[in-house]
Amino acid sequence: MNLQDKIEYSIALLRKCEQMALDMDPENGFRLAFSGGKDSQALYHIAKMAGVKFKAHMNLTSVDPPEVIRFVKRNYPDVELIKPKMSIYDMAKKKHVLPTKRIRWCCAEYKESSGAGKVILIGIRKQESIKRSKRNEFETGRKGKATFSGTFDQWSEHTETMVACVGGKDQILISPIINWTEREVWEFLNGKDISHCKLYDEGYNRIGCILCPMASFRTKVRDIQRFPYVKRKWIKVIQWLIxxxxxxxxxxxxxAEFGFNWWLSGKGFDQYYADEVLQQKIEFNV
Structure with missing residues (x-):
């Protein structure tokens, strides 16, 4: 399937699912999860091409690159920026643990907790990781835990009343570009002369949260050099924990300085806290 075929398929998927989105949220239709990155841009413009009703939201975390926020405000003024009720630093104090690869409470608190009872459009792609390669274009569930995963047609075939089976806290996740490659995303954006965040031109392959636990060590080092204030704030959090x-x-x-470097490397720190969570049976919503 070439890019044009994938574009047409994505548009058809959105149009098939639109009535369900309107049934669940007549005022806004789809809830589009926007991040300012290339994939969410492709998702946004595909939704525009499909002519479906949607409202785009960007959940801020307090460790968002300022360049990304400025880019979104300038190029996508219709995207609603949702500020966190509590900064990620204060949340770490509340949970008594920093976010890690294995304890990703940051995603649960800031990215996955909104949109209950709505049809959410997300820009994930199978090519991104082994975990995401197992995801499907249509999923239902609660807090990221799928109760159904497959195609929209498969789900609608065995569901008599599509909306009725979704509880008030459940979500329906639709991933229109899940089978696109990174090359195809760039081909789509560049082909339509859609500008992107300048961080991509400065060596960043992804433009998520600053010092994201899932980022490579090289990216984290670059983050420290570019955003030294974030390092200082995390060191203060670690000192508070001490x-x-x-x-x-x-x-x-x-x-605290050692603690920060240990957390940055991920070696030992992640396993230690994973063991602590199991031992103390602490619920981190992950």
């Missing part, structure tokens, strides 16, 4: 008795003994003995 002062209040929530930090691992290794960090308490070595100090």
């Amino acid at each position: 002062d209040h008795g929530y930090a691992p003994e290794k960090i308490t003995e070595s100090g």
Whole structure:
């Protein structure tokens, strides 16, 4: 399937699902999850081409690159920017743990918690990771835990009343560009002369949260150089954890600067807290 075929398929999928979105939210239709990155841009413009009704939202985390926020405000003024009720730094204090690859409470708190009872459009792609390669274009569930995963047609065939089966806290996730490649995303955007965030031109392959636990070590180092204030704030959080008795003994003995570097590398830190969560049976919504 070439890019044009994929574009047509994505548009057809959106049009087939639109009535369900309107039934669940007559005023806004689809809820489009926007991040300012290339994939969410492709999703946004495909929805425009499909002519479906949608409202785009961008959930801020307090560690968003300022360049991304400025880009969105300038190029997508219709996107609603949703500020967090609590900064990620204060949330780490509340949970007594920093976000890690295995304990990704940050995504649960800031990205996956909104949109209950709505049909949400997301810009994930199978090519991005092994985990996402197992995702499908149509999923239902709660807080990211799918109860159905497949195509829209498969779901509608065995569901008599499509909307009635979704509870008030459930979500329907639709991924129109899930089978697109990165090359095709860029081909689509460049072919339509759609500008992108300048961070892509400065060496960034992804433009998510600053010091995201899922980012490569190289990207984290670049983040520290570009956004040193974020490092300072995380070190203050680690010092708070030390002062209040929530930090691992290794960090308490070595100090907040060491703790930050240990967290940055992911080595040991992630496993330690994963073991702590299991031992103490702490619920981090992940």
